[in-house]
Amino acid sequence: MNGSAVEVILAPLETIPPGEGREFSVAGERIAVIRSRTGQVFAVQAGCPHKSGPLADGLIGGSTLICPLHSWKFDLSSGEALTGSCRLKTYAVRLDDAGRIVLTAP
Numbered sequence: 001m002n003g004s005a006v007e008v009i010l011a012p013l014e015t016i017p018p019g020e021g022r023e024f025s026v027a028g029e030r031i032a033v034i035r036s037r038t039g040q041v042f043a044v045q046a047g048c049p050h051k052s053g054p055l056a057d058g059l060i061g062g063s064t065l066i067c068p069l070h071s072w073k074f075d076l077s078s079g080e081a082l083t084g085s086c087r088l089k090t091y092a093v094r095l096d097d098a099g100r101i102v103l104t105a106p
């Protein structure tokens, strides 16, 4: 990790049900934290690069996310577009010993 990186505790993991996402605001950026049904946690930009659809409300399947507005599909690990033409910004996220979601601040 970069020595100057700042980590921010967002919330306990259990505040996000499996298969759902929640939006947070960190350092002026809107970030969608997604909890997959298989227990993985991802953090990506909250606004879809197409027309700002709310990605925290998207359809989550494994490590893919489908935008609720026009169904562009993204890989949550890499941010790559699986359909559509713009990739997502991704953020480093982990769980701490207390089961809280910790994001490396942008």
Ligand code: FES
Pocket (backbone or CB within 6 Å): 048, 049, 050, 051, 052, 053, 067, 068, 069, 070, 071, 072
């Ligand atoms: S706003 Fe996300 S696909 Fe259009």
